[in-house]
Amino acid sequence: QQQVRQSPQSLTVWEGETAILNCSYENSAFDYFPWYQQFPGEGPALLIAIRSVSDKKEDGRFTIFFNKREKKLSLHITDSQPGDSATYFCAASGGSNAKLTFGKGTKLSVKS
Amino acid sequence: GPKVLQIPSHQIIDMGQMVTLNCDPVSNHLYFYWYKQILGQQMEFLVNFYNGKVMEKSKLFKDQFSVERPDGSYFTLKIQPTALEDSAVYFCASSFGDNTGQLYFGEGSKLTVL
Numbered sequence: 001q002q003q004v005r006q007s008p009q010s011l012t013v014w015e016g017e018t019a020i021l022n023c024s025y026e027n028s029a030f031d032y033f034p035w036y037q038q039f040p041g042e043g044p045a046l047l048i049a050i051r052s053v054s055d056k057k058e059d060g061r062f063t064i065f066f067n068k069r070e071k072k073l074s075l076h077i078t079d080s081q082p083g084d085s086a087t088y089f090c091a092a093s094g095g096s097n098a099k100l101t102f103g104k105g106t107k108l109s110v111k112s
Numbered sequence: 113g114p115k116v117l118q119i120p121s122h123q124i125i126d127m128g129q130m131v132t133l134n135c136d137p138v139s140n141h142l143y144f145y146w147y148k149q150i151l152g153q154q155m156e157f158l159v160n161f162y163n164g165k166v167m168e169k170s171k172l173f174k175d176q177f178s179v180e181r182p183d184g185s186y187f188t189l190k191i192q193p194t195a196l197e198d199s200a201v202y203f204c205a206s207s208f209g210d211n212t213g214q215l216y217f218g219e220g221s222k223l224t225v226l
Contacts, residue, residue: 099168
C-alpha cells in the first residue's frame with residue numbers, strides 16, 4: 001500500500017523552463033509535507049516544506065502548491081538550472097510522530 | 113546546516129557476518145531514525161528511537177536488526193546475521209522534536225553483502 005505517490009517517475013526539462021513534480025497521499029492524518037532533494041551518492045536534503053494549514057509555500061525558485069481536499073500537492077521549480085538535476089522525494093508525516101513516509105521519487109534532468 | 117555523520121560510508125561483508133553501522137546525530141536532537149534505500153529508489157522507514165527506546169519499527173526491521181545508543185554515543189544499527197537482501201544504503205536521520213517533521217539525514221552507509 002503506497003501511502004505517498006509521486007509522478008512522473010522521471011522528468012526532463014530545458015534550462016529556464018518550469019518543472020512540475022506531483023505528489024498525492026492517502027492518509028488524512030498527514031499534516032506536514034517536506035520535499036527532499038537527493039544527488040547521487042548523497043543523503044536527502046530538505047528543500048522546502050509545507051503544513052496542511054497552508055495552500056502555498058514559496059522559497060526562491062521553489063514553490064509548493066497544496067490541495068488538502070484532493071490530497072494532492074506539487075513542487076514547481078521555476079527557471080530550472082542544470083544544477084537542479086537530482087531526485088526529488090515528496091514525504092509526509094502527521095500526528096505526534098515525525099516519522100516520514102516517502103514517495104518513490106521523481107528524477108529530474110535539466111538540459112542546457 | 114546541521115550535520116549527521118555516518119560511519120562507515122561503505123562496507124562489504126560476507127553473508128552471515130555481523131555489521132554495525134554508526135551514526136553521530138545532530139548534537140541537540142532527541143529522535144533518531146534509520147531508513148533503507150535500494151538503488152536510489154524509495155526511502156523505506158526501518159525504525160525510530162527516543163529516550164533509549166524503539167518507538168516504532170516497520171516490517172523491514174527484521175529480528176536480525178537491533179538499534180541502540182549507549183550513553184549518548186553513536187546511534188547504531190546492528191545486523192546479525194546479514195543476508196543478501198540487506199544490501200542497500202542505510203541512512204540515519206535525526207530530529208529535535210517528535211512532531212516537527214524536520215529530519216536531517218546523513219550521507220548514508222552503503223552495505224554490500226556477498
